Amino acid sequence: MASKTPVELLSVGGREVRLTSGDKVYFPEPGITKREVVHYYLAVAEPLLRVLFERPTNLKRFPDGVDGEPFYGKRLPKGAPDYAETARVTFPSGRTAESLCPTEAAVLLWAANMGTFDFHPWPVRRADTDRPDELRIDLDPQPGTDFADARTVAAALHEVLDEAGLVGWPKTSGGRGVHVFARIRPEWDFIDVRHAVIAIARRVCDRLPDQATVAWWKEERGERVFLDYNQAARDRTVASAWSVRGRPRATVSMPLTWEQLPDVEPEDFDVRTVPGLLAERGDPHEGMDAAVGGIEVALDWYGVDQRERGLGELPYPPEYPKMPGEPTRVQPSRAKAPAEDVAPS
Structure with a gap:
């Protein structure tokens, strides 16, 4: 009987985070494993935490890798560690939920170990989740x-x-x-x-x-x-800067300067190239909060x-x-009469 891959412990921000099944292949085309994805998030934890800090954040999870079926987690998953904090958000329906609200780097690795590729933060902070910043x-x-x-x-x-x-x-x-x-x-x-x-x-x-x-x-x-x-x-929401995307090449949503944008291609930035670029150039969006x-x-x-x-x-x-002043939601080629100007059920 084959032995299981041993659990690894990663240290970040004074905490230890478990990495399980590290040899599992997440991206078959380049042969990128779960271990590489989690270590990628360890390498970019500092600038990623600046992006997500105190923001309600959805997790797009690929537990079976890029070829599996992903799903969005809009609520804090069961079994989350006690340092995983939350923020209450209100959906358009009026329902509310307790959403993951990152406040320290360890929670990013915990999420990555659960198969999270993309972090999808709301454009608000926990102090006021009804007013975007x-x-x-x-x-x-x-x-x-x-x-x-x-x-x-x-x-x-x-x-x-x-x-x-x-x-x-x-x-x-x-x-x-x-x-x-x-x-x-x-x-x-x-x-x-x-x-x-x-x-x-x-x-x-x-x-x-x-x-x-x-x-x-x-x-x-x-x-x-x-x-x-x-x-x-x-x-x-959209995927945050530094997020790994669920694409065959394990590309990354890469923050850039306006001067850099004309000379790059999306494939320039992936799980294997971005940590080196960060170490060499720093975070292009470091001054955003100011x-x-x-x-x-x-x-x-x-x-x-x-x-x-x-x-x-x-x-x-x-x-x-249906929102105040909103025009019809009927596809133009199917619109026949004003009576069809109704919101979908």
Whole structure:
């Protein structure tokens, strides 16, 4: 009978964390094991904890590796160690949950040992989970476009954020897209922040109408990069910087400077390359918490769009309750009459 792989103990932040089944292959193509993934998170624990600190965080877990079926954990799992703290969040339905709220590095390794690849933090801190302190824009290439197109749109977004008085921080998504974050004062609710994102995204589309879109319905997007404004809605999250993505190459969502973005490809950053890059260059987003702005200008733009351009609210995701001022959620090609303007059951 074959002997089991012995349990290993990893030390971080004065705690010891168990690593079990370290030889289990998580990424068959490059032959990356669970041990490598957990040790990767040990190497990036310091900057990752800055990203996740005191944020309600969902865990995207791949217990059977990248070829298995993943699932999201939005609540603190049973059997969590006593140092795994929580924050209470409220979902669009009005239900609440106690979500993992990282406060120390050991919890990151504990989560990684449970098969967590991606950490998906809310854009809020535990002190006020109804008011975001982070504005996020997800640049999602549609069929016929790629990462190079997302970089082009990101450059225009950089200019618009500057005009809005916000400091943008780009990162690769780990796939074909680009994510851009900006710190904001936690003075506005999710609806206001989403409106600010819509206004900013519309100005990017004004500059690049053939390359960027905010069209919610896929049939209207064409071969353009979709600025996914609904990632700013309550309970919507994106993978954090430094997260391992569930892709065959074990790519990582890599934080970058604006100067670095034009010269990189998503495949440059994976479980094996990123620790060395961090050791060599440091954290490109280390100064993010000090660059805090407001969304007053963007909200003014949203008001101008309503008054002067006839542009207002956009559709929410289908699982949301019908929101004030929201247009129909009926797919344009299927819309026949105003009577069909109803929220999905």
